[in-house]
Amino acid sequence: MDYGTPRNAFSSSHTTGAMEVDVVIVGAGPAGLTAGYQLTKAGKTVAIIEQDPTYVGGISRTVEHEGYRFDIGGHRFFSKSQAVVDLWNEILPDDFIQRPRMSRIYYEGKFYSYPLRAFEALSNLGVLRSTACMASYLWRRAFPIKDVRSFEDWTTNQFGEKLYSIFFKTYTEKVWGMPCNEMSADWAAQRIKGLSLMGAVVDGLKRSLGLNKRPNDGQAVKTLLETFRYPRLGPGMMWDAARDKIIASGKGVVLMGHSLDRLASDGQGGWSMTANGPDGKIQIRAAHAISSAPMRELAKRIHPLPATTLEASKLRYRDFLTVALMIDSEDLFPDNWIYIHDSKVKVGRVQNFRSWSPEMVPDPKVACVGLEYFCFEGDGLWSAPDDELVELAKREMEILGLVDPKKVIGGAVVRQEKAYPVYDEDYAANVAAMRHELEERFPTLHLVGRNGMHRYNNQDHAMMTAMLTAENILAGKRLYDTWCVNEDAEYHEAGDEGAETGLPAREAAETRPLTDDQVAALTSLRGVPERLSTEVEQDRQQRKSA
Template sequence: MHDNGHDNGKTFHGAADAGEIQVDVAIIGAGPAGLTAGYLLTKAGKTVAIIEKDATYVGGISRTVEHEGYRFDIGGHRFFSKSQQVVDLWNEILPDDFIQRPRMSRIYYEGKFYSYPLRAFEALWNLGLLRSAMCMVSYAKAKLFPAREIKSFEDWTSNQFGKRLYSIFFKTYTEKVWGMPCNEMSADWAAQRIKGLSLWSAVVDGLKRSLGLNKLNDGSGKQAKTLLETFRYPRLGPGMMWDAARDKIVATGKGRTIMGHELKQLAADGENGWRMTASGPDGDVVVKAAHAISSAPMRQLAARLHPLPDTTLEANNLKYRDFLTVALMIRSEDLFPDNWIYIHDSKVKVGRVQNFRSWSPEMVPDENVACVGLEYFCFEGDGLWSMDDADLVELAKREMDILGLVSPEKVIGGAVVRQEKAYPVYDEDYAANVDAMRSELEERFPTLHLVGRNGMHRYNNQDHAMMTAMLTVENIIAGERIYDTWCVNEDAEYHEAGDEGAYKALPEGRQQVTEDQAAALNSMRDVPERIDGSKIADGRKAA
């Protein structure tokens, strides 16, 4: 991986030679949003300083971690976007290192693989005659005698598919990811997340596919739009993109990244100016800037702003879902061809298993070794999060054995990567809390800009985190707020179908988001909310 050395004083760990840094823009966080902003600002001639609390890696959740030559993608990142602006930027930063990879994800249940999304005939065949018959009886019962009072995810999904299919293909995985029972999740989220999907439609679609009848009814003879079959990917993982972005920022002579330093205070410094203090192992770094861009979690930023916002209490109530990856090196051929498989089995805690070679063969240095990453969804400080790394590796080995995927004696190595604040939690109060802080900051501090997933407490993917930074840079260069960055988000189907770059870049000088861009960016990506107003459990309390 990249050496985060001193690079002529522009990229460094320590603070001894830093003194007080004067730049145009101070940036908190070297994830996709922060580095996109830094790259575009330095390209436009602005000076920037980026602080990053990780001492080794840039990229945030999109980083690539290396262990003894093996590379791990934290979460899995397909490089696909409907925004041509984002695609162009990827190509500009990393022009020669993309590879085209097959897209494949399946569900693993009781020793068998199921297509994702589900194919009705395949699912029923895999379940066997007796269980399939019971599932169809359960489905018929739900259609003939549906529940009248629909409150929860469980109610809605059982009505749509029957209790048995719900329990097999929805309940276990959903509860693992979100850490709450399905009968406490809002039915509204189920209706939005699984919109348009029905068992009968899946059966009809399966018949059409088998008979070659899934053509568009427009005279073109083209196939109906389906899931992406391939995607682009950096050959050494997503961190390769963000290493390159950092290097290009430094190479301009106008930007520096300060590794191993966490935000200590962001203080309003006179009229529209900022004084940012970051603490590290060798002391503090002080950055003075006209503008500040924050991709730090809103909760953290509110606690470190000076003067403290009136909405600090609201921000402190924001919650996050965390996860960890246990990577296993296995003396074996690849266990499965998928990029990842979803584990729908209540006997194990693992929620998803990545196959790193399927992302890129160059991520696994030994062709005789398979490398997989078991993903465990948890809350920072809970039992899983607090386990020793060695114990987590042993847990992963046991669970792979329980699933029938690999025998423990074939595992020749392991590593653990923890990712805090991976998912912003949408509890019953989050929207009001975010809106309160956003409104106050926009009114009091017009030169403070929030970007990215945690910076805005919104469930953005990588390309949309980048877009919030891209529009923020346009606002800074223009000297006024010409774009509403809060319009940027995605719907649940955004990365599943459609054409890359379908929505083109803005014309030169255009100061409003086009209709096509709005269609791509404006719909909220949903996550579940509780139906009973109960507060997040002890494991989810604010740190």
């Protein structure tokens, strides 16, 4: 179905009435803006709605307060996908800077490298505790938990009970607000995969003898990145540029302060969307709909209502807030961020914004840090007044010995809803139920991004789901299974940037089948799916027509 060109000229101020476009997109985060950029570049008309009245980028936005810029969550621009790297360079060609990478764990007054370097960790823990850790590790390797269901099961098998309790349990339960034995093992397998305690110990011994110069990260063949690229004014700079290019193309509009009210099938394969904006409702008709909105929220707003809405309603999300402190000090520590594995304080992670980019902090005599508190929307932390949260952050930085509260000269609070999709024991079945129903009933509705797919993806993974979705729309058929992105991930910051080849040219995908070399190139990319086989596609068509 082709609705043709929009009724009205596109502009960011077009907020009332009705319009017709090729594709309507919910959410102006990395996935939504990537899809919009790729589609408008190919000549398609798009309308993007974003509920935030000010910022695009979602959790990747950069918030500004009195000249200070805050990265909400911390975003290193690193990807193994050359296609993603090329897109970053295309959207923001002149504003990347190269920054040193440093993250550590804070535990009982000492710092530990992150990712965990086991030889260093055992050394810092002392003889008695490190001996207990190694004994615990060897015991669990000899007698592993066989029915691995939870994060606790998986991590204990990998590291033993002692190291699990020191370096994983406290922080993980702060982040997710639930016991580790109730969390799915999927999250651990996705985020910690490839780290080996014994490998790290052996590497550390070799290193101490001068036999090994590689970083002691416990990964037998992978190299941890030492530097990364970063937009000089924060990650929001990337997504501001993407928005501007979409609008400048004359093919797209980005409607700020607009939230999804209803997404209705028109019965002919297309969609009619109603969005609530500051000036009332707006209606958008489109041949395709792309959603990066939380799956749970989308399920409530689709018409006809999916049969799996009940399953989707059980999906949970973790929120967080950042308390930024401006401190009368040139700098505090060199880390991009520090993970706080200490039960005496509520803070989970501390960012140092100048270490991300010196231009994030306007005064060279002032340090600016962001304390991240993980919470649920509406709980005590989330609902606390900003001034109380600033005082809490000052007290906790003093407890940790990182900042003298008397040197704090200012503070600000930024709240982020639905930052992390929760991996509880039922999430996979609930996601699968809704995914399969939507694929069967609504082939022109596409789910992308972290919340749209309820998958704890990194920024480049979210972008890749959108890039492949755009390819599917442009080709007029499902060339790629986007759900395979990051399905078998390795540690995100190991390996070389752009080491794996990216997507084929759009013209090749549209006009002829991929060559064997193109298929091989695509499937070499970590987490990038193979093209669906002819048999799979035929089976899908048969089931659809049945």
